[in-house]
Amino acid sequence: MTILNNFVRINNLIKPLISTDRVVILARRTAxxxxxxxxxxxxxxxxxxxxxxxxxxxxxxxxxxxxxxxxxxxxxxxxxxxxxxxxxxxxxxxxxxxxxxxxxxxxxxxxxxxxxxxxxxxxxxxxxxxxxxxxxxxxxxxxxxxxxxxxxxxxxxxxxxxxxxxxxxxxxxxxxxxxxxxxxxxxxxxxxxHYPEIPGALEYCISSDDIFSLGHPPGKTVVVGAGYIGLECAGFLNSMGYPATVLVRSVPLRGFDQQMARMVTNEMEQRGVKFCHKCVPLSVEKLESGQLKVRWLNTEEQQQFEDVFDTVLIATxxxxxxxxxxxxxxxxxxxxxxxxxxxxxxxxxxxxxxxxxxxxxxxxxxxxxxxxxxxxxxxxxxxxxxxxxxxxNVATTVFTPLEYGCVGLSEEEATKRFGADNLEVYHAYYKPTEFFIPQRNIKNCYLKAVAMREAPQKILGLHFVGPVAGEVIQGFAAAMKCGITMEHLMNTVGIHPTVAEEFTRLNITKRSGKDPNPASCCS
The missing domain is CATH 3.50.50.60 (FAD/NAD(P)-binding domain)
Structure with a gap:
């Protein structure tokens, strides 16, 4: 009886472990x-x-x-x-x-x-x-x-x-x-x-497969494509002192919230990155100097342009x-x-x-x-x-010079699914403390929460453009998995002074028409 009782007791102890999806699975089924x-x-x-x-x-x-x-x-x-x-x-x-x-x-x-x-x-x-x-x-x-x-x-x-x-x-x-x-x-x-089917693309252009081990400085670079890979590469090249031009076929960061995408590209333009909108490449020709002559077409104006670059990076x-x-x-x-x-x-x-x-x-x-x-x-x-x-609700971050982190639905997708009248969008500009000395551009430091309008205002998407966006959005991704609402967010005490606390201070809606700019760092 003692042996039987011990067996029953051990079986009761291990049963919960076996029934879960955790890594601790005691019974190997592959033998x-x-x-x-x-x-x-x-x-x-x-x-x-x-x-x-x-x-x-x-x-x-x-x-x-x-x-x-x-x-x-x-x-x-x-x-x-x-x-x-x-x-x-x-x-x-x-x-x-x-x-x-x-x-x-x-x-x-x-x-x-x-x-x-x-x-x-x-x-x-x-x-x-x-x-x-x-x-x-x-x-x-x-x-x-x-x-x-x-x-x-x-x-x-x-x-x-x-x-x-x-x-x-x-x-x-x-x-x-x-x-x-x-x-x-x-x-x-x-x-x-993917490489576009244009003359010179395969012969003379590089991609993200090549840029991180490129055997020579990239110099003046044109990036073909404005997805997250293209913008990230253009961003760090420009910041390193290599002039960067981006050819944008349709919209930057397709699939992401387009208001936030504009914040990202506005910041990049203010830092010196050149954007050519509604443009597609036509050809790449290698000159005797070793530089590359690139021709492209503005599809809206049906006008052709050309310029000479040291590197052509394909990100299409x-x-x-x-x-x-x-x-x-x-x-x-x-x-x-x-x-x-x-x-x-x-x-x-x-x-x-x-x-x-x-x-x-x-x-x-x-x-x-x-x-x-x-x-x-x-x-x-x-x-x-x-x-x-x-x-x-998978979080991600675009590592452009001013980073963009997001989790959940874009405002466009939420509107498509639920209708604009059923949504409430909370938003704010903010002033990162680290941007005070020296005074840096804060025009594109912006965040928003896309939520259902009906109480308790379940949050559908969180979006943040600013420093260390990836670190900021990671914690909120867990909250999204738990069904966070605007009430939860507003009742969360932020850590001051951080940029992540800006989410806990959201209180102005787009619908209200009020100014989303803060009066001070503690407003």
């Missing part, structure tokens, strides 16, 4: 699932989402292989394991953004009493910057490789494609083929920059790397015209084949999204968990 396959899971793509899924699957007892291969960019740039974020995305972008901010701080330090060299003597060493950035990236590549080895995940540095629904053929660097089978397969190949969007996968052989047919995969719950039309990350249609192209989705997918496949990725 009997190997069958005749080489692996329980094969992941095609070694970026953030694929690696997160692979690691979680191994933690749950699965045998896992990861295939990753980087096809060089048109300019020959390639990189190591870790995907876009680590190598040519979030990480190097943030480091270069930080370098630009530090340059600005050097000039501002004089007003605080610091004795620094004359402004004319302060300049960026591009070679030193890129070396530091690339050294950090290489260290992350190495740590990632070691982590896979320690977890006993087989890493295959080969270009994978389907032979049949359970078989993948990897083409290795030396051209040899390696074949493997897997019970489950995750497609996590992400995407690469990205395409999914699905064409090279031979998806037909696997039976995967849920592909859009853009090459992306339609999979509402990451599961394709083939039950054992899944997709995570930027390769998915109509999903946020964000690293944390891919990581979280990958982990949850592994838990569903190998631990019987039920939780799915919630793609709503």
């Amino acid at each position: 009997s699932t190997h069958g005749n396959f080489d692996y329980d899971l094969a992941v095609i793509g070694g970026g953030s989402g694929g690696l997160a899924c692979a690691k979680e699957a191994v933690n749950l007892g699965a045998r896992v292989a990861v295939l990753d291969y980087v096809t060089p960019s048109p300019q020959g740039t390639k990189w190591g394991l870790g995907g876009t974020c680590v190598n040519v995305g979030c990480i190097p972008k943030k480091l270069m953004h930080q370098a630009a901010l530090l340059g600005e701080s050097i000039h501002e330090a004089v007003a605080y009493g610091w004795q620094v060299p004359a402004a004319s003597e302060v300049k960026i060493d591009w070679a030193a910057l890129t070396e530091s950035v690339q050294n950090h990236i290489k260290s992350v590549n190495w740590v990632t490789r070691v982590d896979l080895r320690d977890k006993k995940i087989e890493y295959i540095n080969g270009l994978g494609e389907f032979k049949d629904p359970h078989t993948i053929v990897a083409t290795m660097k030396n051209g040899t083929k390696k074949e493997l089978t897997a019970k489950n397969i995750v497609i996590a190949v992400g995407g690469r920059p 969007g990205r395409y999914a790397l699905t064409k090279q996968l031979n998806l037909e052989a696997a039976g995967v047919n849920c592909i859009t015209e853009s090459g992306k995969i339609l999979a509402a719950t990451e599961q394709t039309n083939v039950p054992h084949i899944y997709a995570v990350g930027d390769v998915l249609e109509a999903r946020p192209e964000l690293t944390p999204v891919a990581i979280h989705a990958g982990r949850l997918l592994a838990r569903r496949v190998f631990a019987g968990a039920q939780q799915h990725m919630d793609y709503d």
